[in-house]
Structures are given as structure tokens and as C-alpha cells.
Amino acid sequence: MTDDIKDHVGSLEKGLAVIAAFDGATPRLNVAQAARKTGLTRASARRYLLTLARLGYAESNGRQFQLTPRVLRLGYAYLSSTPLPKIAQPIVDQIGERTGEVASLAALENDEVVFLGHSTTRRLVSASTSVGLRFSAHCTALGRVILAAQSEADVARFLADLQPEKLTPHTRTSVTDIHAAIIQAGRDGFSVSDQELEIGLRSIAVPVSDSHGRVKLGLAVSLQAGRMSVADMIANILPVLRAGRAELETML
Amino acid sequence: MTDDIKDHVGSLEKGLAVIAAFDGATPRLNVAQAARKTGLTRASARRYLLTLARLGYAESNGRQFQLTPRVLRLGYAYLSSTPLPKIAQPIVDQIGERTGEVASLAALENDEVVFLGHSTTRRLVSASTSVGLRFSAHCTALGRVILAAQSEADVARFLADLQPEKLTPHTRTSVTDIHAAIIQAGRDGFSVSDQELEIGLRSIAVPVSDSHGRVKLGLAVSLQAGRMSVADMIANILPVLRAGRAELETML
DNA sequence: TTATAAATGTGCGTATAACGAACATTTTAT
DNA sequence: ATAAAATGTTCGTTATACGCACATTTATAA
Structure with a gap:
């Protein structure tokens, strides 16, 4: 889709896809589930989830991740702007x-x-x-x-x-x-x-x-x-x- | 801050920072403004803004970018999950x-x-x-x-x-x-x-x-x-x- | 209208960020 | 207890993302 497109940051696309993978059906995701839902490898998905957790957008009980209210800030960026x-x-x-x-x-x-x-x-x-x-x-x-x-x-x-x-x-x-x-x-x-x-x-x-x-x-x-x-x-x-x-x- | 941390995706952190740079005071950002607000180089900031636009999270009138309602999906990922x-x-x-x-x-x-x-x-x-x-x-x-x-x-x-x-x-x-x-x-x-x-x-x-x-x-x-x-x-x-x-x- | 300042687009060489496979270990399900 | 699934980690590799420099364009001020 966006392969070989100039000035594209693929890691951002993947990261946003990981956020969007959380939904009502799967409010918590483990690494393997996130990989399946996004098409990423397990190692990649793990890196994105850990990064989101480090930045405060998700939290983990050890194996399962869930989003935090901080992701509302992203939507809020739109509403306030x-x-x-x-x-x-x-x-x-x-x-x-x-x-x-x-x-x-x-x-x-x-x-x-x-x-x-x-x-x-x-x-x-x-x-x-x-x-x-x-x-x-x-x-x-x-x-x-x-x-x-x-x-x-x-x-x-x-x-x-x-x-x-x-x-x-x-x-x-x-x-x-x-x-x-x-x-x-x-x-x-x-x-x-x-x-x-x-x-x-x-x-x-x-x-x-x-x-x-x-x-x-x-x-x-x-x-x-x-x-x-x-x-x-x-x-x-x-x-x-x-x-x-x-x-x-x-x-x- | 997160330099040299294992399993960290810096590009995701930067991309989210670009989204969060939009606010009530600056609802539209050009590339140079986004670079200043986030501490990224102009070339980097430009790549992130173009990527957000390509993914539908932002739109551009040529030089200025603004977020689209699609970023609400990110916050919605939390609310629905x-x-x-x-x-x-x-x-x-x-x-x-x-x-x-x-x-x-x-x-x-x-x-x-x-x-x-x-x-x-x-x-x-x-x-x-x-x-x-x-x-x-x-x-x-x-x-x-x-x-x-x-x-x-x-x-x-x-x-x-x-x-x-x-x-x-x-x-x-x-x-x-x-x-x-x-x-x-x-x-x-x-x-x-x-x-x-x-x-x-x-x-x-x-x-x-x-x-x-x-x-x-x-x-x-x-x-x-x-x-x-x-x-x-x-x-x-x-x-x-x-x-x-x-x-x-x-x-x- | 002109000059200046600011912003931008682009190419390209470079470095390292992110990758993914493989393997050992742990956790979960049966 | 066993099998299946999931995980953490290492490390060699690749290509992603970088950033600088330069030419060009746009916006602003005079």
C-alpha cells in the first residue's frame, strides 16, 4: 500500500495500527493477538506495545496490554485544534x-x-x-x-x-x-x-x-x-x- | 529520555508527539512550526506530517496541516476497549x-x-x-x-x-x-x-x-x-x- | 514593486533503528 | 502431566529514517 513511497514513516503507521487494534471485542491484547490483528511479526508488535506502555498510552499487567486515558489526548488534539x-x-x-x-x-x-x-x-x-x-x-x-x-x-x-x-x-x-x-x-x-x-x-x-x-x-x-x-x-x-x-x- | 532503551520504537514516539503538538493555540501547523514544537528537524517533522496526511489523520492545504476527525479513532480505541x-x-x-x-x-x-x-x-x-x-x-x-x-x-x-x-x-x-x-x-x-x-x-x-x-x-x-x-x-x-x-x- | 525573511522540497550518503528468525523458557489450556 | 501457545532474548541484517546542504518558492515587510 505505502511501500516505497517517499517520505513515509512506516513505524508510525504500524504504531497507529496497533492502537487501533484495541476495540470493544478485544479490550486487552497480548503480544501474539496484537501481531495477528495488525499483521506485524510478534517481535515487532511487542516493541510497539512496550513503547506505548513506556509513553503512558497503554499499561500492562505482565502479559496483556490495555490502553490508558492518555490516548484520549490524541483525539483531544483534534478537538482542541x-x-x-x-x-x-x-x-x-x-x-x-x-x-x-x-x-x-x-x-x-x-x-x-x-x-x-x-x-x-x-x-x-x-x-x-x-x-x-x-x-x-x-x-x-x-x-x-x-x-x-x-x-x-x-x-x-x-x-x-x-x-x-x-x-x-x-x-x-x-x-x-x-x-x-x-x-x-x-x-x-x-x-x-x-x-x-x-x-x-x-x-x-x-x-x-x-x-x-x-x-x-x-x-x-x-x-x-x-x-x-x-x-x-x-x-x-x-x-x-x-x-x-x-x-x-x-x-x- | 528513552535513548538506548531496548525495544523502543522512537519513530512512534516522535509521531505521537507530532499529533499532540496540535492544540487550541495552534490548530494548524506548517512543517517548520511542527519541527519547533516537537524538537524534530524540519525534514523529520515533514515526514511525520506527510505520513499522517497519507494515513488520513491529517490534511493539508499545501503548506499547513490540520488534524482530521480520524484521530478521534485513536481516543475511541480507548473508550471502546x-x-x-x-x-x-x-x-x-x-x-x-x-x-x-x-x-x-x-x-x-x-x-x-x-x-x-x-x-x-x-x-x-x-x-x-x-x-x-x-x-x-x-x-x-x-x-x-x-x-x-x-x-x-x-x-x-x-x-x-x-x-x-x-x-x-x-x-x-x-x-x-x-x-x-x-x-x-x-x-x-x-x-x-x-x-x-x-x-x-x-x-x-x-x-x-x-x-x-x-x-x-x-x-x-x-x-x-x-x-x-x-x-x-x-x-x-x-x-x-x-x-x-x-x-x-x-x-x- | 522590490528586497528580505521564512519556509519548503529534494537528493543523497550515512547510521542506526527496527527487523525477524531461532531458540530456550514460561504460561496456559486440556 | 502433557501439549499448545505465548513470551523474552539475542544477534546479524537490512532498509528505514535521518539530516545536511542547496536550490526554489512563498510570505512578509519596506
Whole structure:
């Protein structure tokens, strides 16, 4: 992939891959597991894990390693260095207040939606929501509206690499259906995800353009499905999202 | 520092230092700035920035680099891999509901407090609160209660490296005063930070022990100073924190 | 507009960082 | 108790990453 590319630091790539190898399924890794997950040799993986531990990003009980809160500093480097979440927060809060539901700002990152902000006065919608959390783009309203604004080549690449999981009975898994939903989102200028990600969770999202007209962000409101029909979301929440989006776009 | 240490990957250390060089003061870095901030040569810094851009962790407008949301994945690797925030969330929520204020869970990381979770049904207390956000430990209740449970050597090291900023007129900046406040927190088993971090912000915190009796975490409630006196916080909120702490400790 | 300062891109020779295989030892699972 | 898996370590090797120097470009100040 990056073999023989000039000015590339392969050791950084491998080190970041080792950090990313930790996940919910394997919160602790021993050296052999880390080697398997990253494709590194055991000796290499061991060196990276020891280095992370020495730098304070991981700790070890002897044989197993786990990450420490210090790795949040890396994500924090992004949050503190971009004015976007700060600029957007009042608008996200305002949408949350006007709709009485949870509003969110998110970006698309490869095949996942990553949250950049939530309204502060939130009601409980889903089990776990926080900045940095990410969901599969194929079954989120946010993912569809951002994808709809990408080039055909980018969408084709997204679909080509896609291995969609059926997260609920409502989750589309056919690439054709997913593509059609993305196209529909482009036509409508919004998208609704109705219990595709999680039973009981219903979301509506709009894309957000920057000053060059590019779309890398989306705004969404999410709620418990029993609280409002899709039709009412379109009638009552979509206008609030669009108004918030218009205001945010004057700041980008 | 780590020169001549076995099994150390220096390139990973340098790469992570480059990521951490981005902050609120310098959200965008050119090659020369990154070199100065990290102590690397310009050529080295350039290689790391190009590598981060190639891997999608940064982007460049030609000469200036900025981080992308992808670096949140690194922090997310911690959040998704540790059960702690998931386990603690119901308790943090419960504290938030019982007190009607914002409850938080945090860890101490060197000289800073880093938030690991907030109660979901939150009222607006401070401008910006999210997981991963960090504050100076010397003027937070959370920082003091966690520090109070560390070894004398660790506290001495903390104080030796401290360069306290006067964030409000109430912020202690004398190392002697800061040390005394840490000792008092140890005696009391709790601490109150009264507008030391931010005008209008008042917090009370308790330390949380793990099953080995070590303290790496704290639980806190924060509120607008006008809403409750310090005496009332001690009388009414401290018991709720202690109850929540007792419950959380059974799970650690 | 011009001069100066700052930043950058690149090539290339060099040093050592990181590699990986092999082997002995330890830990874990059956 | 045995087998499987994991680990720690050594050491020769390779290629990764370095850093300097120089030419070029960009930004800033006059």
C-alpha cells in the first residue's frame, strides 16, 4: 500500500495500527493477538506495545496490554485544534432545544460516521453517545446525506469496500438498496434512518456545506421511535435542522 | 529520555508527539512550526506530517496541516476497549438525576484531569464539556481528590513540574497553597473547587478506589455557583456522590 | 514593486533503528 | 502431566529514517 513511497514513516503507521487494534471485542491484547490483528511479526508488535506502555498510552499487567486515558489526548488534539465543534455547539444546542430531542453534528470518515458534538440538554435516546463514537455510515441518516454529496467515484469506492452488517431487521444490506437510499438522500436533501442502526432509534439528518460547497458534515436529530412518526419528523424537525444548517453554513 | 532503551520504537514516539503538538493555540501547523514544537528537524517533522496526511489523520492545504476527525479513532480505541465508562455510565446518570446537576467521571493523567463520562441528562453548566476534555488538576476538585490518594513521591513530582496558571481570581497559584489543598482533600475525603477553574463554576468531587485500593478515578458534580452554596453542596450532594462511589467500587 | 525573511522540497550518503528468525523458557489450556 | 501457545532474548541484517546542504518558492515587510 505505502511501500516505497517517499517520505513515509512506516513505524508510525504500524504504531497507529496497533492502537487501533484495541476495540470493544478485544479490550486487552497480548503480544501474539496484537501481531495477528495488525499483521506485524510478534517481535515487532511487542516493541510497539512496550513503547506505548513506556509513553503512558497503554499499561500492562505482565502479559496483556490495555490502553490508558492518555490516548484520549490524541483525539483531544483534534478537538482542541479545530474551532468547528466550538462554533457549532450553540447551533446544535439550539436545534436540541427547539426540537426537544437530541441533536448531533457528525463527519463521515471512510465508511463510518463519527460524532463531533451533541446537544448538551439531552434526553436519553441511545445507550451510549459521545464525541468520537462512530457508526456504520450505510445505515445512518447522517452517513447517507454526507455520502450523497460525494463524487460518484467516492460513493463507488464506499460501496465496493462495504461489508454491511444487519444490525436490526430494518437494516438494508443489499448494496443496490444502500446505493438507492444514498441517491434518494441526494434528491430529498435529507435522510431518515428508521430503526436501521438500533431498534427504537429514529434519526433525520441534513448535509452541511462548507464555504467551498463541499459536504463533509451532517446535522441530525435522533429520538425514540415511539415519540414521533417519520412524517412528523419531516414536517416538524426537518425545518429546524435546515434553519440550523443555514446558520452554521454562514460560519464555515 | 528513552535513548538506548531496548525495544523502543522512537519513530512512534516522535509521531505521537507530532499529533499532540496540535492544540487550541495552534490548530494548524506548517512543517517548520511542527519541527519547533516537537524538537524534530524540519525534514523529520515533514515526514511525520506527510505520513499522517497519507494515513488520513491529517490534511493539508499545501503548506499547513490540520488534524482530521480520524484521530478521534485513536481516543475511541480507548473508550471502546475499556468497560469502565460503560459500567460507570448508569451510576453517573443516577448521580446526575438525584442531584439535578451535571455528574462526571474523570481520571488523572499527569497534571491534568481528563473526563471519561458525563451524565446524559445534563443542564448547561460550562461552555464545553465532553469526554476527552482535560483541565489542570491543580484547580479542580477532581484533580485534588485523586492526587490526595497518590504516593508522596508522585505528589512531589506533580508539584515540582507544576506551572499553575491563574485562571480566575480564585485560582491558587502558590505551590504551598496547592499542596495544602491536596492534603486537606485527603483528610476530608472530598474537595470543592469554587470558581478556581472558571468563574461561575463550582464542583465537588470524591475519589474512587479500584479493587486493589488504588485511586485513579474521581466522581464529581458541577453546577452554577449561584444555584447552591458550598455548605449545601457538602450537605446535599456529597452523600449522593459517596453513595454512587460505593456502588461503582463494587464493580471495579 | 522590490528586497528580505521564512519556509519548503529534494537528493543523497550515512547510521542506526527496527527487523525477524531461532531458540530456550514460561504460561496456559486440556 | 502433557501439549499448545505465548513470551523474552539475542544477534546479524537490512532498509528505514535521518539530516545536511542547496536550490526554489512563498510570505512578509519596506
